[in-house]
Amino acid sequence: MTPTLTASVLADDVERLPLKAYTEKAYLSYSMYVILDRALPHIGDGLKPVQRRIIYAMSELGLSVQSKHKKSARTIGDVIGKYHPHGEAACYEAMVLMAQPFSYRYPLVDGQGNFGSPDDPKSFAAMRYTEARMTAFADMLLSEVGQGTVEWEANFDGTMQEPILLPARLPHVLLNGVTGIAVGMATDIPPHNLREVAEACIHLLDHPKAGIEDLMAYVQGPDFPTEAEIITPSEDILKLYQTGNGSLRMRARYEVNKSEIAITALPYQVSGAKVLEQIAAQMRAKKLPMVEDLRDESDHENPTRLVVVMRSSRDDAEAVMSHLFATTDLERTYRVNLNMIGLDQRPQVKNLHTILSEWLTFRQDTVRKRLNFRLERVTRRLHILDGLLIAYLNIDEVIAIIRTEDRPKPVLMERFGLSDVQAEAILDLRLRRLGKLEEIEIRGEQETLAAERDQLQKTLDSPRRLKTLLKKELAEDAQKYGDERRSPLVARQAAQALDETTLVTNEPVTVILSEKGWIRAAKGHEIDPTTLSYKAGDAFLAAARGKSTQLAVFLDSSGRTYAVPAHTLPSARGQGDPLTGRVSPPDGASFVSVLLGNPEELYVLATDAGYGFVVTLGDLHTRQRAGKVVLTVGPDSRILPPIPLVTDDQTADMVAVVSNAGRLLVFPLTELPQLSKGKGYKLIGLSSDGSPESREVVASLICFQSGQPLTLYCGQRHLTLKPADIERYSGVRGRRGSKLPRGFQRVDRIGVNGQDNEGLVS
Template sequence: MTDIVQIDDDGIEQVSLKQYTEKAYLDYSMYVILDRALPNIGDGLKPVQRRIVYAMSELGLKSSAKFKKSARTVGDVIGKFHPHGDSAAYEAMVLMAQDFSYRYPLVDGQGNWGSPDDPKSFAAMRYTESRLTPYAEILLSELGQGTVDWVPNFDGTMDEPSVLPARVPNVLLNGTTGIAVGMATDIPPHNLREVVTAAIRLLEAPKTTVAELCEHVQGPDYPTEAEIITPREDIRTMYETGRGALKMRAVWDREGGDVVVRALPYQVSGSRVLEQIAQQMQAKKLPMVADLRDESDHENPTRLVIVPRSNRVDLDALMSHLFATTDLERSYRVNLNMIGIDGRPGVKGLGRILGEWLQFRKETTRRRLQYRLERVERRLHILEGYLVAYLNIDEVIHIIRTEDKPKPALMQRFSISDIQAEAILELKLRNLAKLEEMKIRGEQDELAAERDSLQLTLGSEARLKTLMKKELLAAAEEFGDARRSPLAEREEARAFSELELTTADPITIVLSEKGWIRAAKGHDIDAAALSYKSGDSFKLAAPGRSNQPTIVLDSTGRAYTLASHNLPSARGQGEPLTGRISPPSGATFEGLLTGTDERLYLLASDAGYGFVAKLGDLQAKNKSGKAVLNLPKGGRVLQPAPVPEAAAEACVAAVSNEGRLLVFPLADLPQMARGKGNKIIGIPAARVLSREEFVIGVQVLAPTDALVVYAGKRHHRLKFADLEHYRGERGRRGNKLPRGFQKVDAIAVER
């Protein structure tokens, strides 16, 4: 876009508001991106960090110096280089001093510099003292050796370095986070030894792939001993693209039945974790935890103790839940966005970052050597002049004493340069005695050898690379350490479901004729004796546990799932099922089941068809349920019969309304998830449709059970052995029951 600037008669420039705001915003954006939020690939520092480190070096605050008040440093930073708020500069300085925030701190602090629990709890800058760490020398040691460009400060009164001549890829070692305009950066810290090894490999073999570099750089290395659980493949993809995510998980041990957390993820507060766990305990969502303790001290910076309620608690499952629901496991965004050697921001992969940094380092090393070579050659040139002066000392003194302008006279008489003549004239009298020929020639020899070595290195790419490699290895030897954040493969954390957190209390679910449901505590409940609404009465009851699901079967053969622990108490008259589920219009409720997912039930219709199903297969996630039992024409749903644990020897007993009883092995029926099932007892379809004959009930009996048949006020008890007379093949008509039981009302199992 070209700016159209109009100048009126008074000489005032006029720009449209649209053009002015666009230009102003773009200028601001570029300032924030390049001069505030993003680090430079060369030294890995944002401008404020670079200015703090440089200002401290100018104050003489090296690692061997005495501590000085932080306010003094901040004053120099904002007064000379960084015209922003003092609190912003001090906070940046604090971050560089916290060993739990920086992998390799740049500032050595004395006083309260915050804690992992509360990084913002540092004391004011008037109370704390600081100096640079030895590691900061890696960034500063070559500063005065012509290695980098210098730019004017904000008011043009002095110069500051545009970048520091770092000897290692600090952009990866300490990482950084920042939000610019339209872009952000999230660079995790890394291990010095790993990064140096990778840089050397790339230096020796420029075509090294990211996968090969990952043999050295295993992953980020945070200043905490928590585990990085991101898969290696994802880490490699992150290094290839420059974008991704990392997941860290706390490290814990078993100690006498208790859980002891001894390392937390990066920037996670121990007190915050305990608060999150305590909130779950108060909300009764963590019944298996009895107590929490924070036993952290100077010797054990992180020691959080979680006491389970009993030694039967599965600690692995408990910790998996806590990883999923608290900051004991945390994800970190990775966005390797930085200002490259071309001065432009960009997201770079690991290979490109190290490649560009090696270019920066090669240029820095070349400039340092060239600067030293120029100094050596200048000194050699001056020494030649000193040698001339020494060999002609009397004549030199005579010219200086007698000539009004001794410099031209010296230059003419001895054929020396202006620099040499100036050096001779600046000599103090007391130094004349030192101008001994042997000393001069000795220094000349040393400098000449150094000059030749410098020229050889500058003229050979291989020698330059060897020098860079030696310096990288020396830095790794001096400041490198072992990896702190181990990489581990772990299963994905899983939070407890609501059912898993529910205690397994015995309950009896009661369903009324009108479809009202409730749950009574215990199994010894006389459900028929409970109070019901006017016009309503008892229909079905099922004993179970509060952490087991309740399945309701309607008259259309659909199954619905309810959470048993959420059912209303039997102290009241319950709630209508239609408030919790959405059955078809006109449907009634004919079946009530509960138990574990593996519990087996016999599902049947009064048309004489049925099958065995697992309770887990009947469960539905939505309110409208799922179709389970297909009904033949005229058929109706029977109350499902529970299958005893001794299912191998169990038998099915089916009774029709006309008093016919058929008994056959349960194994003859298939196990299905849904369907019509197989024929249980033979009743003609026409008789079912006309409701002349149909099945009254089906039951499954173990060898220790007895079958009770009810007809009016009479009942007939048949032991398992007594059923032999009624045994037959599945699908037969069955045999007639004794006189008086030709009109059966119901059958039940006596266990």
């Protein structure tokens, strides 16, 4: 329930209100003030109050298009001193906006001096340096102010009158558009083409029941000051005009000449300098290897000309531009919210038909007021002329009355049946006008004014004639102020950013991981990572060979994986960077291995607890900085180095597992299922006897191809098992395995063909 406003008046005339009631009332008053008197335009003249006051103050100062420019400070002083008691900086910025041809489709102010630039619209000079006057287009708003069309109200201090609305001859609310933020609502009205909107209004006068689809035959869409393309589909624009809400997309225009791309038009309110900065940032990040140089060739003849120089004319310029559209401000989205104050003085989001219909109602009322005002003036003048003609026909008697009577006015009124106005006009006549020629002029003026009176009366009495007059004036203004569309509507495919891997040179690299978690990448596969220099207390841990376009996958002791693009890693010429600067492992976790390859490559992940599974490298990829859990690791377990199933073009089909108790088990790889994550399946049966320090664990694991010999490394000694010897250790996955010969029961690692599996993964 809405709380009732209760107030009690005390003896000392102090009114008391509940705090809740006072704050609600105060905030509601503030909200309505911001909505109605600050932020939203009126459908009648399409202006916010500050804009209306600036235009009216300039007209009062005589700053028409024919006058000289006058200091902006003079105009702003009049505005804030007479009509708009707010900040001078905000008021001046509002005037500057109306003078910027790149911000307003049809500027209302003609500025002289620095009024900002497309690269930085707010770089305008102070008001004491610039000068301004109104443009010819502003006359469209002011030409009928003195013709009885305006309702007036007192200014803020009640010392003078200001217009509530200006009598706009065109639907200005759509022509220049407006943006504003009120309380709980906002407005974003894009600019439109004058001729298109005028033609739609004429069509609506002839066909009041025309639908929005019919109106869009004339108003194809917004028309911005820039010549960039509007690529929003026509069905989306139709929906926008039907609901009053939606969005638009604009895309820069460009030309391709051999190896150069010249951008000739930018989207609305997009800075060319910012676009060049965005492209240069991608070049520095090596994300645009096909771009060699950038140039800004903009000048007076070519206001926008940004040149992108390709490395070769064979590069796909269309693909590069599609990438730039997707990643820079060369393509931009604009919100549309046709929210405005209607004729009922209420804010509302209106569709195109409602906007034009309401404005035509406003315009029809304005024209009717203008005609009535003129009719009243003509009728009054004819009345005076009738009295003057009576005086000329009886000139001698009139002169005699004036010469002999002390109060000639009532005598004249009684003698000739004149009104007070007629008698006053006769008494104001000058002697030089008492001639025969003046009588002829009066009769001629009577005939002219009588014809005008009849024409005015016919127009006011006939809705059809009034509608014809409206159409004629709309057509004349469209011809006088209109121009061709600047923003073409073009159907384009959606912009597609280039795949990051296609932007990177595909070359062999070796990724090196140190024991302390530092990473780096060296070009080529010939480098020996163990010979590189490391920080004090650090040493080589693992390395992986692959391509620069691939993702380097890191595995930590908690079973989490992390993916980093290989081409972003620091060069191996230095000592690298800490991996923790790129990923966020859990506390206490350390990195154990690095993998590099194609997503479909297979690896065996296992822990020394005797569990493991086959996984694709793609299952280890993640975009999360915190990584993702792939391998479940027990509290007393550690992760074994991942084993690739394809090495040196040989595909493994067998698995060999050896425990620290000297037991070896060999089984077919087909017995080990493939998973995407988890604890895995039992590889070998381990004894659970003994203390945690002396428990049996997996010492080493390797995958190999049938027929290959295995080499067991035990300190300085090694034992090579030929295929025939391996048979005695073969069994089913999960069994205990067979005991190795005495002296070779403390195996450090297993190798194939004399090469062990520790550290380097190809």
